[in-house]
Amino acid sequence: MPVELIGWIAPRVSSELIPAAGPPFDAEVVAETARIHERAGFDRVLIGYFTDAPDGFLIGAHAASVTERLQFLLAHRPGFVAPPLAARKLATLDQLSGGRLAVHIISGGSEADQAKDGDWTSHEARYRRSAEYLSLLRRTWTEPTPFDHEGEFYRTRGTYSEIRCRQQPYIPIYGGGGSEAAVKALAPHVDVYMLWGEPLKDTAVFMDRVRCEAAPQGRSPTFSLSTRPILADTEGKAWDRARAILDRVMANRGGAPAPQRQNVGSKRLLAAAAEAEVHDTCLWTALAAATGALSPIARKYGHALGICPLTRKSDPVSRADSVNARS
Numbered sequence: 001m002p003v004e005l006i007g008w009i010a011p012r013v014s015s016e017l018i019p020a021a022g023p024p025f026d027a028e029v030v031a032e033t034a035r036i037h038e039r040a041g042f043d044r045v046l047i048g049y050f051t052d053a054p055d056g057f058l059i060g061a062h063a064a065s066v067t068e069r070l071q072f073l074l075a076h077r078p079g080f081v082a083p084p085l086a087a088r089k090l091a092t093l094d095q096l097s098g099g100r101l102a103v104h105i106i107s108g109g110s111e112a113d114q115a116k117d118g119d120w121t122s123h124e125a126r127y128r129r130s131a132e133y134l135s136l137l138r139r140t141w142t143e144p145t146p147f148d149h150e151g152e153f154y155r156t157r158g159t160y161s162e163i164r165c166r167q168q169p170y171i172p173i174y175g176g177g178g179s180e181a182a183v184k185a186l187a188p189h190v191d192v193y194m195l196w197g198e199p200l201k202d203t204a205v206f207m208d209r210v211r212c213e214a215a216p217q218g219r220s221p222t223f224s225l226s227t228r229p230i231l232a233d234t235e236g237k238a239w240d241r242a243r244a245i246l247d248r249v250m251a252n253r254g255g256a257p258a259p260q261r262q263n264v265g266s267k268r269l270l271a272a273a274a275e276a277e278v279h280d281t282c283l284w285t286a287l288a289a290a291t292g293a294l295s296p297i298a299r300k301y302g303h304a305l306g307i308c309p310l311t312r313k314s315d316p317v318s319r320a321d322s323v324n325a326r327s
Contacts, residue, residue, distance in 0.1 A: 011027075
């Protein structure tokens with residue numbers, strides 16, 4: 001089965017190991033990060049969504065302008081841009097990038113984070129809204145004539161878009177969430193359901209839930225698994241490197257307790273960490289426990305880690321990059 005490797009670009013270099021420095025937006029950081037991923041053979045990069053960060057659409061447009069093959073996964077949060085307008089914006093970026101765009105629907109796992117942008121919708125309602133949002137996106141991309149829509153969250157009249165996606169019938173749709181509300185809302189709509197790096201038995205059960213929810217709609221989504229591989233020349237050196245990273249994380253925390261998370265995905269990962277530090281052969285959860293299992297969209301870090309020796313010559317970077325493997 002083919003595997004798609006998804007990396008990450010952002011307008012500023014930072015991690016739990018590298019304190020943020022410089023301006024919040026640096027166009028050359030965006031460009032160079034995109035070029036590095038393209039040279040390294042990554043298939044796609046995630047452009048994250050933050051309530052205090054530069055606009056992801058424009059970051060994607062800039063990254064596309066300096067690359068030729070690299071594809072982009074744009075995180076997008078429903079509730080702040082009307083679906084027909086979002087459909088046109090996404091279609092325009094897909095055309096501008098030469099058909100290299102996909103969208104990752106982020107419903108939002110933190111009430112406080114949603115409130116920063118003025119959204120007071122409840123957790124369950126946010127996922128219902130996402131389902132309706134996706135229906136409207138697809139209709140705007142594909143309907144040959146103007147249409148009307150009336151739903152729980154949106155009402156439109158005469159909706160029609162001249163701009164269509166370069167990829168037909170529309171761009172790939174990614175989405176995820178660990179709650180029952182997330183599975184029910186997104187599984188019938190997404191092309192790729194995104195998972196966190198959990199123990200294999202838990203991952204298999206969750207995938208079955210997603211498939212069962214998608215099947216009545218005639219859909220069979222594939223999956224993207226977010227992990228953070230720690231690589232070295234030997235397994236022993238990889239473990240040494242992982243523990244050194246953990247030591248630096250704990251030192252940077254300065255004795256402060258790990259943050260508490262509201263989203264179900266973080267809670268599932270923390271439960272796995274409480275059960276065992278190592279699952280299966282090399283799924284290491286200590287860093288997840290140390291960071292409070294930060295959401296991979298709110299931050300790129302906080303996943304469980306896979307520890308393994310290098311399979312090809314490489315120079316491991318000082319920040320162990322998060323990788324989504326889609327199959």
